[in-house]
Amino acid sequence: MITYLQDHFQQTVERFYTHAWLAVLPLVIGLVLAIPLGWLASRYRRVYPGVINLAGLLYTLPSVALFVIMPSIIHTKILSPINVVVALTIYTVALMVRVIADALLSVPADVRSAAVAMGFTGLGRFLRVDLPIAVPVIVAGARVAAASNVGLVSVGALIGVNQLGSLFTEGFTLDVGSIVLLGILLCVLLALILDTTIVLTGRRLTTWQRAVS
Amino acid sequence: MGVIWDYLGNSAHWSGPEGVPARVLEHLEYTFLALAFVCLIALPLGLFVGHTGRGSVAIAGSANALRALPDFGLLVYVVLLISGRLPASLAYLLPSILVLVILGIPAVLSATYAGIQAVDPAARDAAKGMGMTGSQVLWRVEVPNAMPLILSGVRSSMLQIVATATIAAYVSLGGLGRFILDGQSQRDYSQMAAGAVLVGVLAIVLDLLVAGIQRLVVSPGVTGRFRTAGPRRRPVLISSSQEGSVVPTT
Numbered sequence: 339m340i341t342y343l344q345d346h347f348q349q350t351v352e353r354f355y356t357h358a359w360l361a362v363l364p365l366v367i368g369l370v371l372a373i374p375l376g377w378l379a380s381r382y383r384r385v386y387p388g389v390i391n392l393a394g395l396l397y398t399l400p401s402v403a404l405f406v407i408m409p410s411i412i413h414t415k416i417l418s419p420i421n422v423v424v425a426l427t428i429y430t431v432a433l434m435v436r437v438i439a440d441a442l443l444s445v446p447a448d449v450r451s452a453a454v455a456m457g458f459t460g461l462g463r464f465l466r467v468d469l470p471i472a473v474p475v476i477v478a479g480a481r482v483a484a485a486s487n488v489g490l491v492s493v494g495a496l497i498g499v500n501q502l503g504s505l506f507t508e509g510f511t512l513d514v515g516s517i518v519l520l521g522i523l524l525c526v527l528l529a530l531i532l533d534t535t536i537v538l539t540g541r542r543l544t545t546w547q548r549a550v551s
Numbered sequence: 552m553g554v555i556w557d558y559l560g561n562s563a564h565w566s567g568p569e570g571v572p573a574r575v576l577e578h579l580e581y582t583f584l585a586l587a588f589v590c591l592i593a594l595p596l597g598l599f600v601g602h603t604g605r606g607s608v609a610i611a612g613s614a615n616a617l618r619a620l621p622d623f624g625l626l627v628y629v630v631l632l633i634s635g636r637l638p639a640s641l642a643y644l645l646p647s648i649l650v651l652v653i654l655g656i657p658a659v660l661s662a663t664y665a666g667i668q669a670v671d672p673a674a675r676d677a678a679k680g681m682g683m684t685g686s687q688v689l690w691r692v693e694v695p696n697a698m699p700l701i702l703s704g705v706r707s708s709m710l711q712i713v714a715t716a717t718i719a720a721y722v723s724l725g726g727l728g729r730f731i732l733d734g735q736s737q738r739d740y741s742q743m744a745a746g747a748v749l750v751g752v753l754a755i756v757l758d759l760l761v762a763g764i765q766r767l768v769v770s771p772g773v774t775g776r777f778r779t780a781g782p783r784r785r786p787v788l789i790s791s792s793q794e795g796s797v798v799p800t801t
Binding site for chain 1: 618621624625710713714718721728731732740744746747748751754
């Protein structure tokens with residue numbers, strides 16, 4: 339494993355970066371899309387079951403299937419990394435929309451009343467009261483999404499997208515277990531880095547939690 | 552979109568050992584075999600840990616650690632590791648099934664344990680006060696109350712297995728993943744797309760099936776379908792994503 343890493347250092351670092359990008363980009367885009375959708379679902383009772391059921395349905399689809407179907411829907415090339423990004427964005431939205439909707443629904447009524455009494459309305463109340471209170475739950479959801487994205491990106495090696503998952507296919511073709519093991523370890527490392535970043539970001543966004551205690 | 556139907560519309564692809572029905576059956580076989588082992592291992596363990604509270608830290612820790620492992624990498628690694636030591640007939644089936652079982656366990660285990668733990672302590676105390684023994688409390692109070700969560704664990708475990716079994720075509724397993732992998736190597740996109748659609752449909756149908764079973768098995772007193780007056784309690788299922796029992800599909 340060490341020799342392989344020495345011989346292929348540059349290539350492995352590049353694969354690590356690509357893997358990180360392919361996992362982070364869908365997470366960020368997905369989060370940005372899921373916030374307004376989650377708000378809609380929490381605000382309008384009739385929207386909620388529709389959105390949640392659609393999210394559940396999308397989450398049911400196996401990732402390989404989604405990767406393969408993508409080109410025929412968005413007209414990309416079959417080997418394009420965009421397929422992976424779009425597919426993982428769909429998963430992230432499907433997971434986060436429900437988390438965000440439920441988090442917003444669980445904002446205590448007295449907090450909301452207090453905010454209204456202080457003159458918060460509409461978008462201002464959402465951005466400055468409801469959303470910050472939902473942050474810890476959103477962080478928990480984002481951690482799950484990040485960990486799953488890292489694993490799912492590696493499946494992209496099957497449709498020819500070059501990243502850490504390529505170490506699995508390479509190791510299998512060469513019949514060398516240690517290359518596969520290196521890929522697994524680097525995936526776990528990446529997942530760990532992302533997880534720590536999300537937790538720290540969450541803490542910075544919720545400074546009041548420490549101010550009170 | 553049209554290319555997807557090219558392959559499925561050709562009747563030659565619907566018969567023989569490499570036809571669609573045969574591949575669907577194979578996929579179902581792997582899924583149920585693995586799921587049976589998962590339930591056999593994870594259900595008793597989850598019930599034990601949930602009921603006694605012993606080993607809960609170890610379970611939460613190992614479930615999280617397993618989640619960080621890339622399924623595809625684990626699959627390839629285990630196959631490389633043990634397939635050389637097995638007789639040829641088992642060399643590809645056994646390691647794949649083993650990995651499917653390993654990956655399926657955390658969802659059922661943590662959901663079962665969390666479901667039992669989440670049972671209202673007042674209900675448990677009342678059962679004890681009525682003179683129920685430990686096992687009666689478990690089977691008559693804790694299990695029925697935890698049923699929605701346990702079944703949602705089985706559901707996500709099953710989806711995980713269906714998805715990973717597809718990838719396992721890469722390490723020579725049969726099933727619907729064959730269309731995707733073979734299509735890829737033959738540069739035949741319509742075959743790949745057909746495989747993808749079939750796997751998607753299979754996952755949805757199986758999911759609906761378990762959802763149906765869930766409605767039949769879960770006591771109406773637990774889901775709140777029974778109630779007519781008072782505020783409706785939200786079914787426990789809603790919070791399952793926060794309980795961490797939902798394992799993303801591969």
